[in-house]
Every structure is written in C-alpha cells, then in structure tokens.
Amino acid sequence: SQQGEEDPQALSIQEGENATMNCSYKTSINNLQWYRQNSGRGLVHLILIRSNEREKHSGRLRVTLDTSKKSSSLLITASRAADTASYFCATVAMNRDDKIIFGKGTRLHILP
Amino acid sequence: DAGITQSPRHKVTETGTPVTLRCHQTENHRYMYWYRQDPGHGLRLIHYSYGVKDTDKGEVSDGYSVSRSKTEDFLLTLESATSSQTSVYFCAISTGEDTQYFGPGTRLTVL
Numbered sequence: 001s002q003q004g005e006e007d008p009q010a011l012s013i014q015e016g017e018n019a020t021m022n023c024s025y026k027t028s029i030n031n032l033q034w035y036r037q038n039s040g041r042g043l044v045h046l047i048l049i050r051s052n053e054r055e056k057h058s059g060r061l062r063v064t065l066d067t068s069k070k071s072s073s074l075l076i077t078a079s080r081a082a083d084t085a086s087y088f089c090a091t092v093a094m095n096r097d098d099k100i101i102f103g104k105g106t107r108l109h110i111l112p
Numbered sequence: 113d114a115g116i117t118q119s120p121r122h123k124v125t126e127t128g129t130p131v132t133l134r135c136h137q138t139e140n141h142r143y144m145y146w147y148r149q150d151p152g153h154g155l156r157l158i159h160y161s162y163g164v165k166d167t168d169k170g171e172v173s174d175g176y177s178v179s180r181s182k183t184e185d186f187l188l189t190l191e192s193a194t195s196s197q198t199s200v201y202f203c204a205i206s207t208g209e210d211t212q213y214f215g216p217g218t219r220l221t222v223l
C-alpha cells in the first residue's frame with residue numbers, strides 16, 4: 001500500500017507557535033496533498049505538491065516533499081485557534097490509478 | 113462544500129435492512145467517490161466512479177454497491193446493513209486533476 005502515515009498522531013501547541021506535521025508513504029507518487037478536517041465536517045483541500053516539486057507555499061502553509069525519503073512535511077506558521085483540526089496527507093500513485101489514498105491524520109490542537 | 117450535498121445527514125437503522133445514501137453534485141465533475149471514516153482507520157475508499165455507469169471498487173467495497181445513472185448523482189447502497197458498517201460516510205468529487213472536494217458527511221448507525 002502507498003498509504004501515507006502522519007506523524008505525530010496528535011499535537012498540542014500554544015497559539016502563535018509553528019506546527020509541523022510529517023507524512024511518510026511507501027511507493028512512487030505522482031503528487032501528494034494535504035487536507036484539513038474540522039470536527040464534524042468534510043475534508044478541505046489545502047495544498048498539492050507534485051513529485052517534481054520540493055517545496056510549496058500557500059499563505060501560512062509550507063509543504064516540503066522529499067521523494068528520496070518518501071516523506072513530506074506540512075508547516076503551519078503563527079498558529080491560530082482556528083487551525084485546530086485534523087490534518088491528512090493523501091497520495092496519488094505514479095500510475096495515476098484514479099484513487100487517492102489517505103493517511104490516518106494528525107490531530108492538531110491550538111492552545112489559547 | 114463545493115456544491116456537494118449528501119442525504120440523509122444522519123440515519124439510524126437496524127441490522128439486516130437495506131440503506132441507500134445519496135451524493136448529489138452541481139459541479140459537473142467526472143469523478144465521484146465514497147469513503148468511510150472510522151477512528152483508527154482514517155479515510156478509506158469504498159467505491160468510486162469515473163463517469164456515468166462507470167464504477168470501480170475501492171479498498172473496503174465488500175457489503176457495498178454503487179450506482180451512477182446521472183453525472184450529478186452517486187448512490188451508495190448497503191444491501192443488508194451490519195453493525196460493522198456504522199460509520200461516517202463521505203462523498204467526494206474531482207475533475208480528475210486530483211484535488212477532491214468533500215461533502216458534509218452522513219453519520220450512519222446500524223443497531
């Protein structure tokens with residue numbers, strides 16, 4: 001399976017601090033995506049990074065991809081209470097078999 | 113939620129009864145997906161569709177069937193619900209450019 005595995009499973013930080021979550025996967029990918037899920041809601045797409053990219057930014061989000069290590073990280077800078085959510089990485093296989101495989105997620109809690 | 117609705121939003125049913133969940137989109141996206149989300153398992157793909165009448169199985173398809181007779185509707189059917197199918201079910205759509213857009217979810221309880 002190429003399922004992504006997020007690390008840590010849960011993370012609590014003070015508001016204003018930076019939050020870093022990691023994702024590891026097993027097989028070659030076409031792209032990797034990060035999603036956010038607020039409690040009781042559906043997932044929301046945050047950012048997509050392709051296999052030929054190493055870093056991507058979107059607002060306070062920074063994503064890196066290391067295909068040699070089969071890993072990615074999501075950095076949220078200057079965290080806010082509204083960032084409290086679960087974050088999932090998801091991978092699309094190199095053969096683009098029309099499926100995205102999701103990891104189990106990191107639960108992020110921002111403390112006031 | 114990007115023009116995606118799911119119905120019902122909550123359902124309680126008994127073991128052995130048939131259940132159909134509906135996903136409706138107004139985006140005219142080609143791809144539609146059904147996932148279930150359970151604690152400790154994350155999000156797992158049940159079935160997906162890549163066009164009208166074109167469907168395929170996902171990771172956890174046993175006990176589920178799907179149909180897509182129109183671009184906008186993707187139905188998930190549990191022919192005979194079991195307690196192990198108690199879960200939150202999410203529908204998602206995409207254009208095939210990989211980003212998926214999710215519906216609000218359906219919480220199903222099988223007693």
